[in-house]
Amino acid sequence: MTNTTLKLLAQQLQISISTVSRALKDHPDISAATKAKVNALAHSMDYEPNAYAIQLRTQSSKIFGVIVPAISNLFYDSFIAAVEEESRKNGYALMILQSSNKLENELDNLKIFRQNRVSGVFACLSAQAENLETYHRMTEKEIPVVFFDIVPKDNRFTKVRMADERCATIAAECIIKRNSKKVLAIFGDPGLSISQKRKAAFQSFMENYAPKVHITYVDAKSTNEAEEIFRKQYAKVQKFDTVFAMTDEILIGVMKAVQALEIKVPKQVGIISISNGFIPNLYHPHICYVETSGYELGKLAFVQMMANLKGGKTLTELTVEAKYVAGGSM
Amino acid sequence: MTNTTLKLLAQQLQISISTVSRALKDHPDISAATKAKVNALAHSMDYEPNAYAIQLRTQSSKIFGVIVPAISNLFYDSFIAAVEEESRKNGYALMILQSSNKLENELDNLKIFRQNRVSGVFACLSAQAENLETYHRMTEKEIPVVFFDIVPKDNRFTKVRMADERCATIAAECIIKRNSKKVLAIFGDPGLSISQKRKAAFQSFMENYAPKVHITYVDAKSTNEAEEIFRKQYAKVQKFDTVFAMTDEILIGVMKAVQALEIKVPKQVGIISISNGFIPNLYHPHICYVETSGYELGKLAFVQMMANLKGGKTLTELTVEAKYVAGGSM
DNA sequence: AATATTTTCGCAAACGTTTGATATTGTTAA
DNA sequence: TTAACAATATCAAACGTTTGCGAAAATATT
Incomplete structure (x- = not known):
């Protein structure tokens, strides 16, 4: 028919x-x-x-492209959900592609976006190289790009991200308040700027405000690694009394060890993490965390996108504020 | 430029x-x-x-539409991930929209898909009414629709779903093998056909093969409800020795209670659930589960879509086989 | 040398829509 | 009654491709 x-x-x-x-x-x-x-x-x-005829004629597509490392991810999926909601309200549809953290896929995706003349792109950089060349080509063609979460340093772009430093600082404050003496601080992949930022912020805050607290800094690239680190450190005679988990991945590893070792939380060990809240609330008692909401970030990114679309150039780096959510683990 | x-x-x-x-x-x-x-x-x-010019000229869009109740969901996001992978391999892009389980959104989404002349639609029915009218209109216009997970009864459509009955049966087998005497079986929203199917299959299997086992059947619509149910049942003098959780949501509730009550698993209570595995592996010991993989389902759905696209009509209801994954909880 | 064949390319229509310019009405004012 | 104007509707070009058909040029066949 x-x-x-x-x-x-x-x-x-x-x-x-x-x-x-x-x-x-x-x-x-x-x-x-x-x-x-x-x-x-x-x-x-x-x-x-017929959307194609319209777009061909009007040269505007009412479609946004989104690139995430993985759709199947507690953080990114809530980001996507937020962007999707806003997009639909404004008559836009979404094309979502995942890079799987591979540069090759990221480039393929961008090509698809260009060929579909998307109205704008929300991009999270893949961990590998910073291939900004392609993104510059897009902005030259007047396709606005809003980077989120993992953003380039180049400040000719619009960026939104979590207030990473602030997150770490809040967690540090919390640890100080708890009067911890010995802390195990586990950070994520040291190759990622997000890890570096959080660690630097955490470290400098602790050194300034609680120089006497003894802190063991370690990096864990996976859940398993985090679990092992925890076990090893916990085996020492001088046990830590508080552990800081920078990501959900790390927290999961920590909690596996905690459960296996039957450690009482918060009596034997206090736990604080940075998360969107889903994982921390799985446990009893609920783990305390500094909230980083992909959902909020998505809303913010969308606002930035619309601003770019309307008013020409709006090059800024915005951050979503973090807030502390108390659980029973501190 | x-x-x-x-x-x-x-x-x-x-x-x-x-x-x-x-x-x-x-x-x-x-x-x-x-x-x-x-x-x-x-x-x-x-x-x-220019993709639009091409699509206008060739009348084919190389874009698939996907409707899920929520992107931010452990099951659907892996489904999407699978479909996305396959799509890209075959030169298709994806337009993903979420219905938030609202009929209104679902219809809006379908309109967007029609206007964008998508090559095909992957749809998961929203919980509300079964508005098949619109879907029929799409198939009339030769846009193949592959339903997944929550599928309509009407068998003029192509459908893929988990082998729900089989899942429940496998769990039941497991419970029998464990030699359980008293079981607490918690099922999901009784309004959903998936709950009904799983319960019916579970019940009939148990009655046939282990009529002497005492089973308490209850429904829980949320994590909190599941937790409460568990607590209440566990307070009884005649405690259950095994609990069956039909979904991740329920399992999470159960585990909150288990942790709060400091119940030893599997010594005091055995636990088995149906899940894609992420949640069960968060705990120590790992919870035993019957695997239902959104990823596998996505792959299967894609195959069906391509078959529909190539060879005209292929109306079948396929199911993804379930398999038991042993943890330490039984 | 003339014809047939192949290789290489151009013409023009079509896909479905939007929109500036223009034409056709009907209505009002002088 | 006629000029002036508003209201309503049409014409035609354009957006960037694809593709059937035919034309020209080059090559091969008699």
Whole structure:
């Protein structure tokens, strides 16, 4: 069955295509009577405007592209959910592609976006190289790019991200308040700037405000690594009394060890992490965490995108504020 | 900066648009020399074919639509990830929209898909009404629809889903093998057909093969409800020795209670659930589960989609087999 | 040398829509 | 009654491709 088109409607009603087109979009040039007729027929014939023809004609696509390392991820999926909500409210649809942290995929995805003349791109850099060349090409072609979470240093781009330093600082404050003496601080992949930032912020805060607290800094690239580190450190005679987990991945590893070793939380060990809250609330008692919300970040990113679309250039780096959520683990 | 088009390339090289077009797609009519020239210029001018023009001309879009209740979901996000992978391999892009389980959104999404003339739709029905009318309209317009997970009863559609009955049966087997005497079986929202199927299968299996086992059947619509149920049942003098959790949500509730009550697993209580594995592996010991993989389901759905696209009508209901994954909880 | 064949390319229409310019009415003011 | 104007509707070009058909040039066959 062939699709209903303006032409079809026009010849049914014995009027011109342009009249039909204008009637459908409530153009003042068209009389109420004609509009009524056209709308009625369009509805009964199940007319759906052809997005491609429109986009070809108007040179604008009403589609945003989103690149995430992985869709299946507690943080990114809430980011996507937020962007999707806002997009739909504003009449945009989303094309979502995952890079799997591979440069090759990221480039492929960008190509698809360019070929589909997306109105804008939300991009999270893949861990590998910083191939900004391609992104520059996009902005040259007036496709705004809003980077989120893992953003480039180049400040010719619009960026939104979590207030990473602040997150770490809040966690540090908390540890100081708890009067901890010995802390095990586990950070993520040291290759990622996010790890570096958080660690630097954490470290400098602790050194300034609680220089006497003894802190063991370690990096863990995976859940398993985090678990092993915890076990090893816990085996020492001088045990730590508090552990800081920079990510959900790390927290999961820590909690596996905690459960296996039957450690009482918070009596024997206090735990604090940075998370969106899902994982920390799985346990009893709930783990205390500094909230980093992918959802909030998504909302913010969308605002930035619209600003870019409307008012030309808006190059800023915005951050979402972090807040502490108390659980029973400290 | 304006986009490079075939026309632009053509006038640069003083040849016709059609020659450029054919050269670019390696058409045998074009000489090697011309092809070389064209390709070189196209590359240097950063030519990107305009997907809209192509789709308008060829009437095919190379885009699939996906509707899920929520992107931010352990099951659906892995489904999406699988479909995305396969799609890209086959040159398709994905448009993903979430219904938030609202009929209104679902219809909006479908409209967007129709207007974008997607090549096919992967749909998971929202919990509310079964508005199959719209889906029929799509198939009439020769847009194949592959339903997944929550599928309609109408068997004029292509459907893929988990082998729900089998999942429950496997769990039941496991419980029998463990020699359980008293079981607490917690199922999900009784309004969903998936809950009904699993419960029916579980119940009939137990009645047939282990009629003497005492089973308490309850429904829980949320994590909190599951936790409360567990606590209440566990307070009884005649305690259950095994609990079956139909979903991750329920398992999470159960585990909160288990942790709070400091119940030893599996000594005091055995636990088995149905899950994709992420949640069960968060705990120590790992919870035993019957695996239902969104990822596998995605792969299967994609195969069905391609079959539909190629060979006309392929109306079948396929299921992904379930398998038992042993943890330390039984 | 004339014809037939192949290789290489251009013409033009079509996909469905939007929109500036223009034409056709009907209405009002002088 | 006629000029002036507003209201309504049409024409036609354009967006960037693809593709059937035919034309020209080069090569091969008699």
